[in-house]
Amino acid sequence: MTLKYASKWKLLVFAVFAAAKALQAVFIAYVFQEFINFAGNPKGSLLQLTIKAVVGIVLFACLALIYQIIQANIIKDVNLKIKEQATKYLLYSDNSDPKFDLSFMTNDLKQVESHRVEAELDIIFNGLQFIAAFAAAMLSSWALSLIFLVASLAPGLLQNVFGPKIEAASSAWEGENSKYTEAMTDTINFSAFARLYDAEYSIYSRMLHYSQRMETALAKMKKAEMVTTEVITSFAYVCSMIIPFSLGIYFVTQGQITLGTFMMISQLANNFINPIVGIFSSVNDIKTSNPIWEKFTAVADFTAKESAADRDEFKELSLDDASVQRGDRKLLNNLDLTVKNGEKVLLEAPSGWGKTTLLNVLVGRIKLADGHYEINGEDANGDWSKDHEYFSFVQQKPYILDDTIEYNISLGREVSREDLLAVCQKAGLTSLIEEKGLDYQVGKEGKNLSGGQGQRLEIARALLAKRPVLLADEATSALDPRLSKQIHQTILQNFPGTVIEVAHKISNEEIAMFDRVVNLAEK
Structure with missing residues (x-):
């Protein structure tokens, strides 16, 4: 249930205004009865009756507006809580879970909003509306009210028939939607290469x-929903209107109730039928979101663990x-x-050997089998x-956020300007900062920076972290020889701790900068 993420007091206020809004149907039925009774026996003032009706409708309209505002606020709160938890899991779990991709964080969560959060709130309102209408009808004629009630519950029998079909169609759509999002991402990223190789039509x-x-899967899901809703709705009208109307007219002709009472109960009966149909429709909406919600509930109770406040002084690491x-x-x-503290070690190996895997072992992301x-x-x-507390990282393609230079280096953490400028100087960013400033927007994926500037930005980030070991993964393979040499000078001369770089091709001049070279392919 998504509403467990909502504020309890907001839910209480929502229930109060939902109950007030639900009484609108009772008020309209009562006014309807008064007008019919006046038509049959014109006593009192028609004008006063009309004014009372208009004032009541305006009052209920105001209550309904407040209800809508509270509902929208609750939906916003729940959506934020779900996004917070999913984002926390992505950032803190170090678990590359394929369930939490771009499709989940955008399309899937929007489905949860429209097909689950709203549906659960609608169920609360429809339930209150049903209770109010039924209670008012019972006060007028309990026998006819029970007839309408029993008849209105009959469509629920069909829900068990159509429910599994809706869930299956929804699960199929969710899978295809995830593949579509991945394909769209591929298409966007590959568009330039498609034009380069004249492969536009193929892509x-x-x-x-x-x-x-x-779209086919979506159409099937919507078709299953529409067929279910229409069949249940039609069945509801036959059971909940035609049959009870026939019996109600019989009670009037037998003098057991007045025409006004019958018309009032008939009016209220719509609020037996419509809320129940609405509840069934909301249940269908919830079923369509079940596959998505199951993804989320798998990590709903995830709790972020605090990183170790202190680490031991780094002395050495070893693989055996x-x-x-x-x-x-x-x-x-x-x-x-x-590798001992302070060493500058180059690990050489051909492409495909497993150099990146080795670095992931060192930071604890991958566990050794042997x-x-x-x-x-x-x-x-x-x-x-x-x-991971021992390591910082510089890689071939730096991770750069669409934000300022300062944010990309500090990652939003509070650091002194003195420390920030110091690492920028060591990383060779001084001229860029003097020209552009720390608040310079680097653009999406650092498009406003050169390749060398992007690498230096990541080096500054690593220096600021003050980790004892710097890992470099093919850090200069995409740069020209001049920039590659400059980056190596920055890493090896300005980083005071241990450096472990994996690479398969760098110049002899750069190799000479390392204390030790290990050829992994020969081990």
Whole structure:
């Protein structure tokens, strides 16, 4: 239930105004009865009756407006809570869960909003509306009210027939929608290459294929919903109107109730039928979002763990007979490696050897299948929460946010301007900052920076973190020789701690800057 993420007092206020809004149907039925009775026996003032009706309707309109505002506020609160929890899981869990992709954070959560949060609030309102209408009808004629009630409950029998079909169609659509979003992302990212190789039509056809599959699945889901709603609605009208109307007219002709009472109960009976149909429709909406909601509930109780406040002084790390299993393939080849504090070590290996996997082992993101990994003589195998505190990272394509230089370096944490300018100087960003300023917007993926500036920005970020070990993953392979040399000079001369770089091709002049070179392919 999504409403557990809503404020309890807001839900209470919502229920109060929902109940007030639900009484509108009772008021209109009462006014309807008064007008009919006046027509049959014109006593009193028609003008006063009309004024009373208009004032009541205006009052209920005001209450309904407040109800809508509260409902919108609750929906906003719930959506924010769900997004907060999903984002927290993405950032703190270090779990590359494929369920939480771009499609989930955008399209799927919007489905939760429109098909679950709103539906649960509508169920509350429709339930209150039904109770108010039924109670008012019972006071007028309990026998006819019970007839309308029993008849209005009959459509619920059909819900069990159509419900599983809706869930199956919804699950199929959710899968196709996720594939469509991935294909759209691929198409956007690959558009320039498609034009380069004259492959526009092929990529266009691929995108259209996924679009058609997604739209077909969506149409099937909507068809299942519409068929269910229409069948249940039609059945509801037959059971809840035609049959009770026939019996009601019989009671009038037998003198058991007046025509005004019958018309009032008939009017109220719409609020037996409509709320119940509305509840069934809301239940269908909830069912369509079940596959998405199940994704979220898997991590709904996730709690972020605080990083270790202190870490031991780094002395050395070691791998002994280390291997990682990827399906039938074995990576790292029973690697033995020791790196001591302060060393500048270059690890060479060809593409596909598993260099990036090795770095992920070092930071604790990947656990060894065989062998041992220790930091300072203590087991560190797969211990992300502890291991990552020792490392900063510079990679081939820096992660750059569409924000300012300052934010990209500090990542929003509070740092002194003195420390910030100091790391910028060491990273070689002084001239850029003097020209553009720390509040310069770098653009999406750092498009307003050169490749070298982007690398230097990530180096400044690593220096500011003051971690004892800097890992570099093919950090200069995309740069020209001059920039590659400059970046290596910055890393190896300005970083005071340990440097471990993995690369498969750098110049001899750059290799000479390292204390030690390890050829991983020969191990």
